[in-house]
Amino acid sequence: MASQRMADEGLPVIARFEVHRRNYLKSDGSIARPVPAFASDANLLLSLYRAMVLLRHFDRKAVALQHTGRLGTYAVSLGQEAVSVGIASAMREEDVLLPSYRDNGALLWRGVKLEEILLFWGGDERGNQFSGPVHDFPFCVPVGSQAPHAAGVAYAFKLRREPRVAVCMFGDGATSKGDVYEAMNFAGVHKLPVVFVATNNQWAISVPLRLQTGSETLAQKAIAAGFTGEQVDGNDVVAMSAAAEAAVAAARDGKGPRFIEAVTYRLGDHTTSDDASRYRSADEVQMHWKEDPIGRLRTFFVDKRMWSKADEEQLAADCHERIEAATERYLAMAPRQPETMFDHLYADLPEAYAAQRHELAGEGDA
Numbered sequence: 001m002a003s004q005r006m007a008d009e010g011l012p013v014i015a016r017f018e019v020h021r022r023n024y025l026k027s028d029g030s031i032a033r034p035v036p037a038f039a040s041d042a043n044l045l046l047s048l049y050r051a052m053v054l055l056r057h058f059d060r061k062a063v064a065l066q067h068t069g070r071l072g073t074y075a076v077s078l079g080q081e082a083v084s085v086g087i088a089s090a091m092r093e094e095d096v097l098l099p100s101y102r103d104n105g106a107l108l109w110r111g112v113k114l115e116e117i118l119l120f121w122g123g124d125e126r127g128n129q130f131s132g133p134v135h136d137f138p139f140c141v142p143v144g145s146q147a148p149h150a151a152g153v154a155y156a157f158k159l160r161r162e163p164r165v166a167v168c169m170f171g172d173g174a175t176s177k178g179d180v181y182e183a184m185n186f187a188g189v190h191k192l193p194v195v196f197v198a199t200n201n202q203w204a205i206s207v208p209l210r211l212q213t214g215s216e217t218l219a220q221k222a223i224a225a226g227f228t229g230e231q232v233d234g235n236d237v238v239a240m241s242a243a244a245e246a247a248v249a250a251a252r253d254g255k256g257p258r259f260i261e262a263v264t265y266r267l268g269d270h271t272t273s274d275d276a277s278r279y280r281s282a283d284e285v286q287m288h289w290k291e292d293p294i295g296r297l298r299t300f301f302v303d304k305r306m307w308s309k310a311d312e313e314q315l316a317a318d319c320h321e322r323i324e325a326a327t328e329r330y331l332a333m334a335p336r337q338p339e340t341m342f343d344h345l346y347a348d349l350p351e352a353y354a355a356q357r358h359e360l361a362g363e364g365d366a
């Protein structure tokens, strides 16, 4: 090995790095190590569980709506519900979320309504007028472009001396983007209050992780930018919440950025426009179902006699009712006129767009 040859030459080692991995709840529902204090709050654990189950039911409905022509392209969270729910659970209202297109769970936790999410993926800009914190960013569909925005938000917090944190979520694929490196570099130099969360679900559409990076972990990419990166079992909502709490607290405390690599697996297709069976085997997917974040927490509850079959049925019925009511509200909204697509782009619409808007509105020659 090259490093051995350098050691043989007597060249000194000037830096060493470590990456830690956090997990508490094993895939069989048993406990790997003493859980953090918040995990003894049964109500909090149950609310995390409920949020994950709601998301799974909601995804199923959204896909059905897409298949029947009543929703646009949609990206499910199947298998990775613990990531976005766990992260959002550690944020304060005044913090700023910069989510990717697959982070519905975080938006819902922050108060966004189900029908608003449907409206957005139904192609209606009014879906971005979320009931969640108004300072949160909308879903980011371009891969990784939310990272420089997050660094900018965090820079503003630092300049204004506000004890707030920007939380930026993206996928494993996004970590290959210059935007993400540049944002991390800037955040590291200026010790900004930002937490970068890479949801490593092993796939970027059809590109597997081994073709995405030669790096052993994604977490270690933070080290080059001068801050701590931690790998977390992304199927363990307790670990996700604890990691997020530690990272957000450090950022708020002026200790600079943090990076969380949430290791999980995308059990579903990339989006409703994808057929993952064309590039990965059913066996591979089946194997990862054993890691299911919802199943393991349910087993934990059942083992502790905190949860019964009746509780589960009641929860499913509640989710169904909420989702059906939200869907009705979504479908009842009259579609907007096509020209309104220009309305949220600019404060003052440039002339070229103004002419197009005029034309679409059927207002004659511009």
Ligand SMILES: Cc1ncc(C[n+]2csc(CCOP(=O)(O)OP(=O)(O)O)c2C)c(N)n1
Pocket: 102, 141, 142, 143, 144, 170, 171, 172, 173, 174, 175, 199, 201, 203, 204, 205, 266, 270
């Ligand atoms: C800048 C940019 N390039 C390409 C795309 C097309 N695209 C959409 S999702 C995706 C893969 C992203 O993978 P990852 O970051 O791992 O996120 P995941 O979909 O797994 O959540 C690509 C290439 C895009 N949306 N934006």
Ligand SMILES: [Mg+2]
Pocket: 171, 172, 173, 199, 200, 201, 202, 203, 204, 205
């Ligand atoms: Mg991915």
